[in-house]
Amino acid sequence: MHNKYQILPRNMQDEIDAFGDMITMHIDAGWTPFLITLMFRHISGSEAHRFSVMLDETKRAYSIHAKRVGRHFRSEESRAKMSRWFMLPDFPIFKFQKQSLKASSINDGQHIQGIYLLHSENRLKKSPTYEFRDERHRYTRPDRSLTIIDAKLIDKTPRDAVDYICKALKTGRADRDQLFILPDDR
Numbered sequence: 001m002h003n004k005y006q007i008l009p010r011n012m013q014d015e016i017d018a019f020g021d022m023i024t025m026h027i028d029a030g031w032t033p034f035l036i037t038l039m040f041r042h043i044s045g046s047e048a049h050r051f052s053v054m055l056d057e058t059k060r061a062y063s064i065h066a067k068r069v070g071r072h073f074r075s076e077e078s079r080a081k082m083s084r085w086f087m088l089p090d091f092p093i094f095k096f097q098k099q100s101l102k103a104s105s106i107n108d109g110q111h112i113q114g115i116y117l118l119h120s121e122n123r124l125k126k127s128p129t130y131e132f133r134d135e136r137h138r139y140t141r142p143d144r145s146l147t148i149i150d151a152k153l154i155d156k157t158p159r160d161a162v163d164y165i166c167k168a169l170k171t172g173r174a175d176r177d178q179l180f181i182l183p184d185d186r
Contacts, residue, residue, distance in 0.1 A: 087114035
């Protein structure tokens with residue numbers, strides 16, 4: 001998958017640091033960062049198949065959300081202000097906080113997590129935190145796999161947030177080729 005934000009340094013930590021620098025540049029330019037998590041119903045099949053379904057559902061949710069955030073995506077100026085989602089598969093890790101058994105067992109705990117950057121010039125009438133909660137019916141449907149979208153304002157440094165979403169890369173559960181960025185420039 002090729003896009004203009006592709007990260008190509010030598011080792012994993014360099015890549016994660018470069019990713020953090022890119023997020024910081026967006027924030028310095030006026031973008032607001034959120035941690036975004038997407039959870040899904042049970043998806044049968046291999047881990048690769050689950051990821052494929054999750055990727056499709058994430059793209060569908062992004063498409064719905066993009067239309068609520070901006071308009072006229074054909075103009076270069078409008079495309080430059082489109083929200084950005086930097087997404088990776090994620091898996092549960094040991095925590096001292098209890099996680100529900102149901103949440104950690106569905107799809108072996110696999111879900112999608114990432115950083116959502118919202119441009120200061122957008123059409124949302126409320127924070128994405130409330131948008132995804134209050135307008136849930138727009139994003140989730142009984143016949144689709146996506147069940148929850150949650151966005152929380154990032155209150156840590158961008159590097160800490162990037163480090164957090166890249167934990168599956170560090171543990172080898174995810175591959176850097178699974179990083180996907182929306183909008184996709186293809």
